[in-house]
Amino acid sequence: MLGAEDYKKRRLAYLIEKGQPGEAVTAKGWVRTRRDSKEGFSFIELNDGSSMKNLQIFVDKTVPGYEDVVKHLPVGASIAAEGELKESPGKGQRIELVAKSITVYGTADPETYPLQKKRHSFEFLREIAHLRPRTNTFGAIARVRNAAAFAIHSFFQARGFMYVNTPIITTSDCEGAGHMFQVTTLDLAKLAQLKNAKGEFEVDYTQDFFGKKASLTVSGQLEAEIFATSLGDCYTFGPTFRAENSNTSRHLAEFWMVEPEMPFTDLEGNMDIAESFIKTVVTEVMTKCAEDLDFFNQWVDKTVIETLTSIRENRFERVSYTEAVDLLTKSGKSFEYPVSWGIDLQSEHERWLTEEHFKKPVILYNYPRTLKPFYMKCNDDGKTVRAMDILVPRIGEIIGGSQREENLETLKQRMAEWNLPEAEYWWYLELRKYGTVPHAGFGLGFERLIQLLTGMTNIRDCIPFHRTPKNAEF
RNA sequence: UCCCUGGUAGCUCAAUGGUAGAGCGUCCGACUGUUAAUCGGCAGGUUGUAGGUUCGAAUCCUACCCGGGGAGCCA
Structure with missing residues (x-):
């Protein structure tokens, strides 16, 4: 042995x-x-x-x-x-x-x-994803990805967080984070025939495997809250699925997300741990994959190491949404989408903040309540919620999080604003009904972190086998 | 999904209506304790798919498929 x-x-x-x-x-x-x-x-x-x-x-x-x-x-x-x-x-x-x-x-x-002893384009290598790990670049990405995953577990384990596996298949229809992939064992060909024959047809989900409509998860957060409000600090790290027709260098239909959830924690505490989380993972990867990062710095993005060093050593700028809007309107810069309080910030605005104005990661917090999901805690001003997004240069949003609404009545009120049926969320509401506590958490897109760490511009190269609209090869 | 752009040799690209080329790689040969080695030579293409315009289409038009950049959605 x-x-x-x-x-x-x-x-x-x-x-x-x-x-x-x-x-x-x-x-x-x-x-x-x-x-x-x-x-x-x-x-x-x-x-x-x-x-x-x-x-x-x-x-x-x-x-x-x-x-x-x-x-x-x-x-x-x-x-x-x-x-x-x-x-x-x-x-x-x-x-x-x-x-x-x-x-x-x-x-x-x-x-x-197909592989030659010369450089190939990333687009070509993507078509031979079964062979590309044999190249310098994709070998290095795989090692960085591995080191980052390990660093994430180490970070949380060192702080006593519990690793929780939340379900991949869910029946809560409206988690509010975009389109979901449906999971069914019903014979779709037969359903289609029935519909043709009768004209009108309504699917009888009681006949389906789970007895109701089921989908792949878009977030483990709601379930993580269950564990946070019973076992304490915890985190999930698993696959997440979004059926959006997104064709960008920053989106995947299947990606991995890290979602810590912490009881007795407010927005401040949430921002604190998110910032030290990113810094710790960056530092760890810089130590363990120094040679790989040198390679990326030389061949992929000449500023990667500089960027990572700056992330590691500087305090993230914390700016409220209101302050950010103020900075943007006073910037003198003409944006394609004009800025005013209440609008969702566009990519160009985020890029100005991180790349031009502050030149480092920025934590934006206290967003207008109309822009953010129902579960985020309302501020006393009645206009904003205790949300926070971490934006990094080049990639944009890498973390999105918030303090959660722990007051039962306020939460019900928020659900009503979004036309969400209370019955669907009965268990989520009971967390507020019995022994409710202030709590907070965030979600980190793992592949976006890999983009940040490697300097790779396309997220499809940051996961071994990418799933995007019209692509599920390998 | 929208806007822009592209698809030509194994790879990266030229050829803007008139005989499809180059570099790299492969193969063959030369040379060297070499370093993505170097030098010489041969071979290699139904120009993404399907239609259309034209005497003639890689080139112009239409539809579709796929890639890239940007936008939206978000992580």
Whole structure:
């Protein structure tokens, strides 16, 4: 049985960082490139995804199969190289593996293998999402995504938050966050026929799997509130589904969302934890994925590291919606959509605030109540709710949250304003009826965080397999 | 969903109504303790799909499909 360290030692990252000259090792991975010498030796760059760096394998003609196999190893072939680590006489790497034998697991026909040892466009790679993790960029994105996910759990676990799994399938019809994907076992072809035959047709959901209309969740918040008001600080981290026909570089139909929910916490406390949350995750990823970030900074976005450093080190600007409207109207800037109190801020307004005016993340709070969902706590002014959005340069809204309305009567009143049926939310209302407490929480779009961390401009490249309108390949 | 823009060789792109080209990659050869190596050569295309206009269409028109940028919706 292998111990934890033994597993790490099998990876090329370990050999490249910690391998010592003289060690006998076997390296396994995929060929990134091969360079031959007429003198009778070849260099193979081997990568197994554990690191940005490749391990250089030195193979000379005495290795069995050199002429027939090694000299024809194509990009993408999977091999094991057994031999001894030596200090590298060449530039660019500390050590290399001098091979005694090469085992080929699988070759990759260069006539048809789509990956070449040159840069490909992200759009092209998106069409071969089953192979793109083998590239530098997508390997790095995967490592950053992994490190960020781990950092998120660490952040909350270190603070005593409980990880809660909220349901993926929900029957509360109107969570208020956009169109939902319907889940059904009813035979749609039959339903369509019935409708044709009778003209008018109403679906009888009592015949459906759950006995009522069901959908994929658009948010775990309402359920997270149940746990927050019984077990204390908690968070969800799971998939979320929105059936909006959004075709942008910032939207996915299936994405991952982090939603902490905290009892005995007000809007201030919510902003405090959200800010330290982002800073901690950014710091953690900068530490653990330094090499990957250097790569992004060089090839993807020359300002990524600067941006992340600035996020880590500066206090987020906290501005009320009213103040923001004031700043925008006094900016002298002519916006396509004019600004006035009560309007929803447009992308151009958000960008002006984060990219031009403050040049750092901005927390906007106390929005007009007409703009925000029913569950957000009303301020005493009667006009605003205790909402807060965190906007970051380039991406826009990365976090949306609020203090929740804990007063039963006010909440009912708000639901009436939105024409929401109380019966559908009976359990949500009972949280206010029995032992209600002030509480707050927020939602973070995980892929938008990955965009921020990597500098990747399209969110479709920040999730292994993207689901967007007209696309559910792989 | 709306606006703009694009779809030509394996990849990235040229060719604005008149014989479809280049670079990179592949393959072959030369050269080198090499570094996305370098140099030479060969091969490689029913121009997204379906119609239309024209003597002639990659090029103009229509519809559709798909990509990119922006907007809305939001995370």
